[in-house]
Amino acid sequence: MEQKNFPADVFEAHRPRLTAVAQRMLGSRSDADDAVQEAWLRANRAGADEVDNLAGWLTTIVARVCLTMLRSRTSRREEPLPERDPAGDESPEHQAVEADAVGVALLVVLDTLTPAERLAFVLHDMFGVPFEEIAPIVDRTPAAARQLASRARRRVRGVPTDQPADPGRVRGVPTDRPAEPQQRRDVVRAFLAASREGDFAGLLAVLAPDVVVRADAVAVAAGSSAEVRGAQAVAQNFLGRARAAVEALVDGAPGAAWLVDGTVRVVFEFTFDGAAITAIDLRMDPAAIAAIEVDA
Incomplete structure (x- = not known):
């Protein structure tokens, strides 16, 4: 049987975004790295010869891995900030994740959501993934996926932030909550x-x-x-x-x-x-x- 392989350099080009997605899903840098590594193994096994949208395909793989990890957690842990390498990590991947880091308050709220709500909110509101692509990941219709994100969004609104970039955002998360x-x-x-x-x-x-x-x-x-x-x-x-x-x-x-x-x-x-x-x-x-x- 012919072995399928995914080009490592192509995956590495997508790694910063995939790590950012995983970290916001899981709330932990180490868990995010594990999820991205598992996504790499799955992508390498599957190959991508017939994939038109590599970014979307890889995001879906990472999202499925994260969803499985969230559902398998037997207890919630409060691990709001990404771990730092004591020696200091100045790699582009690390800098990209640090630049997109989520505030403590937001992560606490995300931790109260169901895995499906968290996935729908993170993928759609933070990374612009359409509900039509989110729906099969959470085994819902697009309308139901939209409702999951809506419920999550209502909890996220009003969360105090740590030095927000501007008053209309929750630590880099666009919201339509009016200032007044x-x-x-x-x-x-x-x-x-x-x-x-x-x-x-x-x-x-x-x-x-x-x-x-x-x-x-x-x-x-x-x-x-x-x-x-x-x-x-x-x-x-x-x-x-x-x-x-x-x-x-x-x-x-x-x-x-x-x-x-x-x-x-x-x-x-x-x-x-x-x-x-x-x-x-x-x-x-x-x-x-x-x-x-x-x-x-």
């Missing part, structure tokens, strides 16, 4: 009130000039426009039409929802620039709504 959530809630409240009361000027006051409203396929089938652009057009579109909508937290962010007999039928996801609404996404697809956490 109360202000955003006030904007949503003003938008809904102006819409109900037919207050055109009130709507214009909270809309950015280039605001856009996007509707999913189900909403379009129900009569909504697929896309509406510009403050004047958006204000006219919502004039007197949000009477049944209520304020809600949508995946932890200020938004709105329309409920029928306690069931969410429409979700309004808002994007802001300061105190101005720059985008509104209408979700009516039941599958999409099921993957969103709505607190109305």
Whole structure:
């Protein structure tokens, strides 16, 4: 039987990113190194002759190894920071991991997540892996994988950080948590009130000039426009039409929802620039709504 081999130099080129993925999954440099080594053995056995996306393929292998390691842990240990080589490690791989190191507080929160939640959050929110690729790793549908990440994201938001790079990030982890959530809630409240009361000027006051409203396929089938652009057009579109909508937290962010007999039928996801609404996404697809956490 022909032995398959994976080029060592190719794997080494991907090692820094794979180690960063593994460390954020496992919370330990030594465990991350073990996971990456196991990924190398698996990749070497499998070969990569027919692999189009090597980075994605290798990330998937590392993620599966990490998931197995997380599930096999009989007890949680608090090991929030990567171990340092007493002699000092100045290799590019070590520097890459150190540069992307996760703060203590975030690792403590990640340690409270289930293995599947942790994997979905780390891969998607930290490394941009699509839910379609995450789903088979955790044996879920893409919508369910999205929900796993959403639950994890809600726990991560608000975690105090050690010298964060900027106020909109959790130690290098992008979040959509607004800097002033109360202000955003006030904007949503003003938008809904102006819409109900037919207050055109009130709507214009909270809309950015280039605001856009996007509707999913189900909403379009129900009569909504697929896309509406510009403050004047958006204000006219919502004039007197949000009477049944209520304020809600949508995946932890200020938004709105329309409920029928306690069931969410429409979700309004808002994007802001300061105190101005720059985008509104209408979700009516039941599958999409099921993957969103709505607190109305």
